[in-house]
Amino acid sequence: MSEIKKIAVLTSGGDAPGMNPCIRAVVRTGLHLGYEVAGIMHGYQGMIDNNIVDMNSHSVSNILQLGGTILKTARCADFRNVEGRKLAFENLKKNNIDALVAIGGDGTFTGLERLSSEYDLQVIGVPGTIDNDLYGSDYTLGFDTATNTVIEAIDKIRDTAESHARLFFVEVMGRDAGCIALRAGIAAGAEAIMLPERDTSIEELIATLNDGVAKNKNSAIVIVSEGDKSGGAFNVAKRVKEVFNFYDTKVTILGHLQRGGSPSSFDRILGCRMGFAAVKALQAGESRKTVGLRGNKIVLTDIEEALKGHEFKLEEDLLEMSTILA
Amino acid sequence: MSEIKKIAVLTSGGDAPGMNPCIRAVVRTGLHLGYEVAGIMHGYQGMIDNNIVDMNSHSVSNILQLGGTILKTARCADFRNVEGRKLAFENLKKNNIDALVAIGGDGTFTGLERLSSEYDLQVIGVPGTIDNDLYGSDYTLGFDTATNTVIEAIDKIRDTAESHARLFFVEVMGRDAGCIALRAGIAAGAEAIMLPERDTSIEELIATLNDGVAKNKNSAIVIVSEGDKSGGAFNVAKRVKEVFNFYDTKVTILGHLQRGGSPSSFDRILGCRMGFAAVKALQAGESRKTVGLRGNKIVLTDIEEALKGHEFKLEEDLLEMSTILA
Amino acid sequence: MSEIKKIAVLTSGGDAPGMNPCIRAVVRTGLHLGYEVAGIMHGYQGMIDNNIVDMNSHSVSNILQLGGTILKTARCADFRNVEGRKLAFENLKKNNIDALVAIGGDGTFTGLERLSSEYDLQVIGVPGTIDNDLYGSDYTLGFDTATNTVIEAIDKIRDTAESHARLFFVEVMGRDAGCIALRAGIAAGAEAIMLPERDTSIEELIATLNDGVAKNKNSAIVIVSEGDKSGGAFNVAKRVKEVFNFYDTKVTILGHLQRGGSPSSFDRILGCRMGFAAVKALQAGESRKTVGLRGNKIVLTDIEEALKGHEFKLEEDLLEMSTILA
Amino acid sequence: MSEIKKIAVLTSGGDAPGMNPCIRAVVRTGLHLGYEVAGIMHGYQGMIDNNIVDMNSHSVSNILQLGGTILKTARCADFRNVEGRKLAFENLKKNNIDALVAIGGDGTFTGLERLSSEYDLQVIGVPGTIDNDLYGSDYTLGFDTATNTVIEAIDKIRDTAESHARLFFVEVMGRDAGCIALRAGIAAGAEAIMLPERDTSIEELIATLNDGVAKNKNSAIVIVSEGDKSGGAFNVAKRVKEVFNFYDTKVTILGHLQRGGSPSSFDRILGCRMGFAAVKALQAGESRKTVGLRGNKIVLTDIEEALKGHEFKLEEDLLEMSTILA
Incomplete structure (x- = not known):
């Protein structure tokens, strides 16, 4: 794997508060570490449409407190096909992008896994969904x-x-x-x-x-x-x-x-930490991983592991409480 | 009309933020002016059921910021009948109540009008409804x-x-x-x-x-x-x-x-002013009036006038704006 | 007074929530009525520095809910001098601006009064200050x-x-x-x-x-x-x-x-109404007026009258309440 | 250690949002498990003054969303003395209290440790302070x-x-x-x-x-x-x-x-979980422990361990971020 020079970031699937702080962290951490950074608009659709813009520090000024995502998001059927991903990867190459941070849910991670198994590209996934139903993190962005x-x-x-x-x-x-x-x-x-x-x-x-x-x-x-x-x-x-x-x-x-809604303090900090950790992981040569919060620490999980059919369990004590405290 | 000694306050119809500040103002202004004050629970229903409690300054501590109404509210079919109102008035007499402040909407005012035309009782209505559709006030409590x-x-x-x-x-x-x-x-x-x-x-x-x-x-x-x-x-x-x-x-x-929701500053101030003005009006011997805000001044309106079938008109400039600003 | 073709809007003095809704209303009402609209940055300073930008409908998208002012604001010592105002007016002419809406407080209105008495320019002032201490309106923007x-x-x-x-x-x-x-x-x-x-x-x-x-x-x-x-x-x-x-x-x-903070509903509506009314007033040939809310109606006041040394009085009932309700 | 019959709960030190949800959870979990529950007013001071009230399910209705603490709090110098604690314990006995949950910070835990080392009493500490500076929990109530x-x-x-x-x-x-x-x-x-x-x-x-x-x-x-x-x-x-x-x-x-302020969702859930876990721990015969959140699990820590002079360290990644993201 050659050294990376330019990182791209996108948001995909349902939007969630905390995506903007995470985008900002990716952009500014990337620039701080000497990379170029690009933003891909409308998730994987923008990758296919070559809707990709260069980002500087100012591009992410004053977005910490904003709900939604400045990069917009969409669901993209074409990316599920080999042809779609081929087109997408060609656009990444045209833009000299050699690493990608994708913020979203299960579908986003599946796309990321496919793309990175087919092409030479460093990728990191960030769990962003209000549903909190992803493996690899105690909390997802927006929950x-x-x-x-x-x-x-x-x-x-x-x-x-x-x-x-x-x-x-x-x-x-x-x-x-x-x-x-x-x-x-x-x-x-x-x-x-x-x-x-x-x-x-x-x-x-x-x-x-x-x-x-x-x-x-x-x-x-x-x-x-x-x-x-x-x-x-x-x-x-x-x-x-x-x-x-x-x-x-x-x-x-x-x-x-x-x-x-404006992201809570928890989601802003989580977005900052995950975006920061995602770029640090790329710098360290990591790929095909998702970042997550476990306790008070950021951890990495293999993307295949994250995508396996895990049975989710709601916390036992919360379920018990729900019937006796009301 | 003999001098009043004891004032009662009730809330009726749909609850609205600002009712609590208004109740507090009625109670504390009443006490300040030397009256006894009672609270009637669940609107006119509590008058029929003799669900009436004495209020002191402490009864209304720490309620300014609370939504809803500490006196509860209800719709009351029985009060529409002569018998219901007779029972209600007898309970007022039992409790030595000779003046009444009722906070609510059109139905509340109708009940107040009936009661006060049938019995010797000083009454003042306060417009409390989130719908802002009452005559006699630019704004109603809760809107x-x-x-x-x-x-x-x-x-x-x-x-x-x-x-x-x-x-x-x-x-x-x-x-x-x-x-x-x-x-x-x-x-x-x-x-x-x-x-x-x-x-x-x-x-x-x-x-x-x-x-x-x-x-x-x-x-x-x-x-x-x-x-x-x-x-x-x-x-x-x-x-x-x-x-x-x-x-x-x-x-x-x-x-x-x-x-x-906690009442806004506007609704808290409006509740305070209206409750204060209602008791002042009772003190001045007024009856069968509603209080209202016109511009920045509190005004009184005859309750018959308030209840007449007025045609409400939405503000012309707002209607025009609604199509050109979006 | 010749017919106007291009309106400019500025914010001056202390910023206040509600200024953005007002700017938006001026821009969109102006465009709707067939005028061109420009925004002057940093208040009167931007007029002197020729920091003036053309505005279209999109320039004011998504600003209704934002605190502060997208046109920025400043206090400007130079505008108090004849020379400063001369320079300012020359820049307005360069930009083909023949009417001006200025949002701010007493100092803003004073500047407006001076400028319009020295030069041929239609001007309307909008009261924007959190202090609520201006004559001609029950409420100022931001209060x-x-x-x-x-x-x-x-x-x-x-x-x-x-x-x-x-x-x-x-x-x-x-x-x-x-x-x-x-x-x-x-x-x-x-x-x-x-x-x-x-x-x-x-x-x-x-x-x-x-x-x-x-x-x-x-x-x-x-x-x-x-x-x-x-x-x-x-x-x-x-x-x-x-x-x-x-x-x-x-x-x-x-x-x-x-x-x-995001402007309250009251301040957003007030900003919309005042901005809308200001442009309507310009269209009707009015000048040297301030707009204001009296009761539930928008009214105009002569700017000299607005600037006269009025003695402000806090509402009597509020002063009385402040000692007896607590 | 004999079986417990009656649990008391108190809040001590600086108040923090989330204390009320925790009090509610202690009371309702205690009642659910068949214990009697008492509330001690004003922290350790109320224990010395025998300011202790019986609590039922209704005593904690509608407090989940309230800031502060319905049990009030205070700092108490007398409890630092052997005599103060003797008096306090005698009052617990008078009230038939044989287990105690104390919500607060370092000083609260110190008092709890002393009292339980001198007398036969089951005690559990709950970390409640906005400062987040206690050992044994990733997060304290209120932070x-x-x-x-x-x-x-x-x-x-x-x-x-x-x-x-x-x-x-x-x-x-x-x-x-x-x-x-x-x-x-x-x-x-x-x-x-x-x-x-x-x-x-x-x-x-x-x-x-x-x-x-x-x-x-x-x-x-x-x-x-x-x-x-x-x-x-x-x-x-x-x-x-x-x-x-x-x-x-x-x-x-x-x-x-x-x-x-009304406690955030995070603090309400944390308060519920900690209060629930504290009573469950007492039921299991635990004593001289503090409850805490580690990751997404509630854990117990020995109170002596919690009170040891731990050096707190701010998260490394947050410190690094604080200079590069702004």
């Missing part, structure tokens, strides 16, 4: 901010719940992973949490709500993960209402507001 | 906070909208009045605003979105008032998607989070 | 946001005050005007408020604090306007401590964080 | 919230810094530990960070500022830890101004607002 956004919303709903006798269903993100639902549910004191990982039947939910009524609770908040098998907050609300009509029922769908 | 809550949500959605090519529909409160939708839409730079007061067809909406595409906008946010004739954000989104598929489409239903 | 920032800070201090037995002094902005101190003090429930307009002696302050101790308050928060005659929070704290040592004493100087 | 509070303040200052040419000094908490200053400085992109652990001379600081001027930065923000050897933000500002007068200079002292 902390998203969870804060959700609890601020539920805190507001709690105000009005306390003033009336009402039952609220709040749908939060998480198609396969209930991390946001579980943490936000505990942190905001939800009376019940419906997770993709846990099969809570409507009957069990109603039993929990009846327990609350028995304890003189005058309102209840139920968090529903969008991936819950009961089919989303509106469906759950409808089915509950057929049987349980102690309270008036209201539904909130938080949707994409969970993806936005 | 400013709710609008801030909505724009913070849209600002977050904008982050992710800017990172992807996407079309967002955000449903906000306002069954009959588009005040929140109009102000939040302008304040957050929404590409289109669907109001109950303005008949925007799906065709017009699509034309606006196509204009945006023509100007190279890579995303758009549409605010839909829940009272809009097209039938809510999900319906609008569905109908738009059938024709316009330039962007991926996402829906957020803000729901009751718009009612909660 | 609402700044007050919200202050109460959020005091709410946080209250948390820790309630947990310990402590006396807090919080210094807020306002050299000559106590508007922020008075409103934030009431809205956050401060035990005492020291204002430039009201001569509270240290002895009176201590008497108030002793009242609180007598009522078993276990903590107190004192707001000190930076223009208070006792000389700032550190001085007041020092003098109080010499006599009153019931509580441990802590000082916070909020400083310039009060100027920043 | 995440405090850091978020600081970066929100600096983000606001940045708005106005960007609009003017100005130099800002922001003093943050941290007498011996620069954790808040370092993390907040990096997360908010401060141009320089003055830490107790790092001896930055005024000359070095000025050199850094001159570098910024050379790079055409039009403003700079310097974070000063209150424990920095140069003596606080006002002193540093004064000394810098004597030499470096490129920018106008402004000072903000954040003070105790850093201790307040």
Whole structure:
């Protein structure tokens, strides 16, 4: 592997708060270590379209506090094909890019793994997704901010719940992973949490709500993960209402507001550390690795290992707490 | 009218941020002027159920910053009947209450008007509703906070909208009045605003979105008032998607989070001023009036006048702006 | 007065949240009405230095939610001289600018008045300052946001005050005007408020604090306007401590964080309305006016009238409340 | 060691956001496991004064989102004496308390260690302090919230810094530990960070500022830890101004607002987990331990080990980043 001269950075998949601090760290660490740095727009699509811009220190001024990603992001079907990746790599060569940092989720890492197995290119993946469902890091970029956004919303709903006798269903993100639902549910004191990982039947939910009524609770908040098998907050609300009509029922769908917002301190620091570590790893000759936070240390994981079908487990103590603290 | 000795305060209808500062002002101004003060729980229902508690200065400590209402609120069907109001008034007499401040919306004022026309009781109404649709005040309690809550949500959605090519529909409160939708839409730079007061067809909406595409906008946010004739954000989104598929489409239903949250400075000050003025008005022998903010001054309006069927008009300049600034 | 073709906009004096929404409204309303629009950088200094840029609709994209001013601001000594203004006007002519919107405070309006009395130029002033001390508008741009920032800070201090037995002094902005101190003090429930307009002696302050101790308050928060005659929070704290040592004493100087932050809904709407009205006024042939909000209506005031030495009075009811509600 | 029947919980030392979620978790987990639970008011002082109240599930309703501590806190000189602790233990016995959870910092743990070495009592310590300077846990309760509070303040200052040419000094908490200053400085992109652990001379600081001027930065923000050897933000500002007068200079002292605020999601979850784990540890017969977060797991540490004079080290990568990313 020859010495690298120019590093590129891209964001791919769903955007997440903390991507901008990470981009900034890649750019400035790269420049500090003597590399040229380029930004690839719209994820892998921009690699195929040769939508690549040179970055200097000023390009990333004043972006630490911004949600989203200044490099934009997209999902890219063409990159799944050999032809797409060939075109992409040719564009990297045209731009003299010999190393790549890709920030995103599982799909992003899969693309990175493919590209780097086919072509001579140093690559490092950075876990950026609000879902916190990637192997190799205790936390992914954006998860902390998203969870804060959700609890601020539920805190507001709690105000009005306390003033009336009402039952609220709040749908939060998480198609396969209930991390946001579980943490936000505990942190905001939800009376019940419906997770993709846990099969809570409507009957069990109603039993929990009846327990609350028995304890003189005058309102209840139920968090529903969008991936819950009961089919989303509106469906759950409808089915509950057929049987349980102690309270008036209201539904909130938080949707994409969970993806936005100025990154929290945690996500800014995590973005800085991961971007910094990614470039340091490239400098050290590493490739085909993802960076991650384990405890308070940045670690590297083989990208094949990161992509293996790991069974994710929600923290045991959090699951236990979720039923006894509310 | 004999001199008053004991004032009661209640909140009724939908809760709104700013009710707590107003309750506090009624209690402390009342005590300061030498009156006893009682709080009636759960609105008119608590008057019928004799759920009435004595309040002292400490009862309202540390509530300025709280959303919701410490007196709780409810809608009360029984108070619409002569018998219900008779029972209610008897309970007031039992508690030696000879004056009443009621914080709420149109329904609250109607109840107040009835009660005070049937019985010897000094009454003052305070406009508290996030919808800002009451006659007699430029602003109602809670409207400013709710609008801030909505724009913070849209600002977050904008982050992710800017990172992807996407079309967002955000449903906000306002069954009959588009005040929140109009102000939040302008304040957050929404590409289109669907109001109950303005008949925007799906065709017009699509034309606006196509204009945006023509100007190279890579995303758009549409605010839909829940009272809009097209039938809510999900319906609008569905109908738009059938024709316009330039962007991926996402829906957020803000729901009751718009009612909660710590009151803004504006709503705290407004609550303090209105509560203070309500008690001062009672002291001056006034009755059957509502307090309101006109410009920077607190004014009184006859309650019959406040309840007349006024045609509300959204501000002309705001309506004009909403189409040319986005 | 010949018909205008090109409008310029600048921000001058202290920056204030809401300036960006106003700039955006001037630019987009101007373009909508068929004018060209230019932005002058760094206030009057940029006029003298010919630091003037053409603005299009895209120049003001995505700035509604930003604090500060994208046109930057500065104080400019040279503009106080005839020579400076001559140079400035020559640059306007070079750029074909025949109308000007200036956003700022008293100094900004003075400059505007001078320039327009010496040269043929249509001018409109927009009141932008967090201090709320300008004649002709109930509210100036930035005041609402700044007050919200202050109460959020005091709410946080209250948390820790309630947990310990402590006396807090919080210094807020306002050299000559106590508007922020008075409103934030009431809205956050401060035990005492020291204002430039009201001569509270240290002895009176201590008497108030002793009242609180007598009522078993276990903590107190004192707001000190930076223009208070006792000389700032550190001085007041020092003098109080010499006599009153019931509580441990802590000082916070909020400083310039009060100027920043995303503008509130109120300030965004106000900025939009004022910018829109300023351009409409120019179109109608108006000049040497300031725009302002009176009640819920935008009004114009002669700039000479706005600049006259008006005696500002804090709202009577707020002053009275500040001593009886805490 | 006999089986426990009644657990008490207290908070001591400086209050920190996250204490309330932790108190709630101790109470509800304790009740769930069949114990009685008491709350001791005002830390060790309440133990000496027998200010002890029984807690039920309702006692901790609706406190998850509150800053501060509902049990209040205090520093207590008497508990440092054998006599004080004797009195304290007698009161525990009177209340039939046989196990204790104490939430606080180093001083709290020292008291706990003494008491449990002198008397038969099961004790567990929970690290609660915004300073993050305790051995045995990657994070202490309150640190995440405090850091978020600081970066929100600096983000606001940045708005106005960007609009003017100005130099800002922001003093943050941290007498011996620069954790808040370092993390907040990096997360908010401060141009320089003055830490107790790092001896930055005024000359070095000025050199850094001159570098910024050379790079055409039009403003700079310097974070000063209150424990920095140069003596606080006002002193540093004064000394810098004597030499470096490129920018106008402004000072903000954040003070105790850093201790307040609704706990972040991270601190709420951490408080829940630590409180839950503390009671589980007592149930398992553990004593003289502190709970802590290591990675994503809760661990126990011997209290003597936690109290040993450990040399704290700020993270190497953060220190390096702090000079190259800004």
